[in-house]
Amino acid sequence: MTIRNGHNAMLPYLGKLVTVQDMAPEIKLFGIELLNVGSAQFADYQPGQFAFVSAFGVGEAPFGIASTPERGNVLEFAVQRLGAVTTEMHELGEGDIVGVRGPMGNWFPMEDFKGHDLVVLGGGIGGAPLRPVLQTVLDHRADYGHLNILWAARNPSLLLFREEYDTWRAAPDTELHLTVDEADGEWEHDLGLITDLLEKVAPAPKNTIAITCGPPIMIYYASKVLQKLGFEPKQCYATLEARMHCGIGKCGRCNMGEKLVCVDGPVFSIAEAGRFLESYL
Template sequence: MTTHLSAAPIVVNPYRPSPARITSIIDLTPMEKLFEFRLIGDAAREAFDFQAGQFVELSIFGVGEAPISISSAPSKQGFIELCVRNSGDVTGALHSKKCGDIVGLRGPFGRGFPFQEMKGHDILLVAGGLGIAPLKSLINHIHDDRHDFGKVTILYGSRTPADILFRAQFDMWRHRDDFDLILSVDQPDETWDGAVGLVTKLFDTIDVDPKGTYGAICGPPVMYKYVIAEMRKKAMDADHIYVSFERRMKCGIGKCGHCGVGHQYACIDGPVFNYWEAMNLQEAI
């Protein structure tokens, strides 16, 4: 008797983390570190194709999972970087790890920034605090394809000079003429010679081509409403404004309902939303 065994399709379990090795750790501030990971195995690396603005679920075995935005550019193949604030169980456990240690990563998840659509336009990026983490992926991605974009302006607000993330890279970029980077702090110290005040104050210092500019915003929830208002005051096209929202998440794949925002799930419909979607997410803005 002949038995017909049909080849079963390979089912990838979306809840199963892939092992990743920590290849570099850089202290950015006393609270934040930049970790670089290399996924273990060629198949895992090939499957990990992401867009700027997407996130991963980071697992520390025996502790738990936390959603974290990807900070590196998609072009940095085989490696991903996460900028992580020590704020609880998972992130605290990650902060105690060393180079060579293994963690788990699931993803990439969510909707990123519309990179292809943004090409051919000026770009205005506005970040507050840790919100620079996902925007850094977009900035580096634009940097890799710099000739495809017009003027690129980055407005970045921090609480104090000591809280500025990616300081070394930004210090270098401040002297480049293909990126306009303006930093602002709420509380200056004696070393600070830049702008002082909320990031929205920086809008007084910039010129924007209203129809030819895409805006991307990420920061603390309180910031969105005011930054969007400034973009609209500059007559920027609402269709060209994108925001990245953080919501408490568990599964990351639209199953558990933890990240419900309005009638959408931030993990699959976001974390990047366009202006019109953001306006409908009443509790988010």
């Protein structure tokens, strides 16, 4: 349990916005430095965990953490302006105070992935919670095998972390494949769905782990293609999103059957989540 005994788990820690960057139309990357006790709670969060961010006066919402503690004490979140909380967050600037609760949920078993080849499939804003996986692999490159990054978005302007692609490509034994649904004149990569790209790249399943995050329908079809390529459900991991109001297993909102995305996930192997995916579309 990552929420410590004694602390009221509904009470946010205060944090200061130290960076606000435009990443894509309606998507900003927020960097938050926690004040006081909160920083100790976030000293050792793991790739795949999430947190609730408060825009005080409007509310709070859950976001996958897009950073690793190894790279510094600034927590990063890629936030698309969609609802009331994210709209208010987009109004905030550097120096503003936000609330953070967490870290919450389980994480990708990066220790178990050591020595394996990895296929990372990120679609749209779903790429954000996968960035800590990429950062961990790149920071410990020798611990992991071949890294195939399949990165997708509806159009080129919506591709996340574009300024990091050169670093990813330059890393040893690492490939980056890009695809978009709709291209503009400049586009020189693939066109089509990430599942088409996956069939084209066709990673070998032997000793390989596939990791995905994106819209539910993408996860569903990506897991079908992976299985067609010979991947076992237990070799495939997904991090899921759901509407939530507490993040600590109380509000009931995020259930998929008897599993709760917030405490039993958000990271599931397809062996665990497969039977729910159809009712989750």
